[in-house]
Amino acid sequence: MNRRSFLHGVGYTAGVSLSAVILDRAGFSQSSRPGAAPAGGPYKLPPLPYAYDALEPYIDAETMHLHHDKHHASYVEHLNTAVAGHPDLASRTVEDLVAHLDSLPEEVRTAVRNQGGGDANHSFWWPILSKSGGDEPSGDLAKDIDAQFGSFTRFQEQYSKAAAGVFGSGWAWLTFAPDGKLQIETSANQDSPLSSGRTPVLGVDVWEHAYYLKYQNRRPEYVAAFFHIVNWDFVSGQYAAAKKAQHT
Ligand code: MN3
Numbered sequence: 088m089n090r091r092s093f094l095h096g097v098g099y100t101a102g103v104s105l106s107a108v109i110l111d112r113a114g115f116s117q118s119s120r121p122g123a124a125p126a127g128g129p130y131k132l133p134p135l136p137y138a139y140d141a142l143e144p145y146i147d148a149e150t151m152h153l154h155h156d157k158h159h160a161s162y163v164e165h166l167n168t169a170v171a172g173h174p175d176l177a178s179r180t181v182e183d184l185v186a187h188l189d190s191l192p193e194e195v196r197t198a199v200r201n202q203g204g205g206d207a208n209h210s211f212w213w214p215i216l217s218k219s220g221g222d223e224p225s226g227d228l229a230k231d232i233d234a235q236f237g238s239f240t241r242f243q244e245q246y247s248k249a250a251a252g253v254f255g256s257g258w259a260w261l262t263f264a265p266d267g268k269l270q271i272e273t274s275a276n277q278d279s280p281l282s283s284g285r286t287p288v289l290g291v292d293v294w295e296h297a298y299y300l301k302y303q304n305r306r307p308e309y310v311a312a313f314f315h316i317v318n319w320d321f322v323s324g325q326y327a328a329a330k331k332a333q334h335t
Pocket of ligand 1 (some may be wrong): 154158209292293296297
């Protein structure tokens with residue numbers, strides 16, 4: 088698996104500037120080379136799996152440019168900075184690092200939690216979104232959502248309420264737990280459910296950078312729009328993989 092990363096977060100204004108400088112130095116133009124990875128370091132910014140305007144009108148192209156090329160890129164850069172001098176860490180995937188924070192040297196633990204979490208969360212998130220998304224899950228995921236939440240509509244209501252209720256910056260998740268249950272949870276900042284032993288199946292970024300240009304303070308409207316672009320085929324695949332991994 089290719090290592091993936093990104094960043095955001097603590098002092099992201101500075102992070103954006105750093106990222107822009109590095110992109111320029113590497114000779115990349117973000118308009119002509121969407122998603123081009125900043126040079127240097129083991130972790131790379133994955134390209135967006137669609138055009139910047141693919142999610143219009145639900146998520147605008149300008150937001151996608153900033154979110155992917157600046158915020159995510161900044162997480163990756165800061166993660167690379169954090170693991171410089173730790174080749175033993177740099178050989179591991181960012182998901183592995185985030186899932187085992189306790190195994191990390193104390194001096195890098197917070198940076199991996201924030202910047203590595205930012206990378207892992209966004210790399211997980213982009214493929215969840217699709218222009219042809221929306222609708223509802225099918226198959227195993229649909230069956231298990233019905234069993235645990237009553238119906239897809241009830242799940243959607245609870246999930247949207249959780250997302251709207253995140254205080255400050257964070258994420259709302261549907262996760263798969265070791266006990267075989269799906270659950271709705273939220274995390275602050277860039278904390279990942281992986282750090283608590285649960286596998287993300289669905290996520291929505293509720294940092295203001297994810298929606299403020301278009302929706303301003305209307306986060307519930309953004310979350311409602313999100314459900315129009317969820318790629319349930321992909322999400323169902325994530326769920327199937329998580330269940331399978333539990334049995335191996
Ligand atoms: Mn974000």
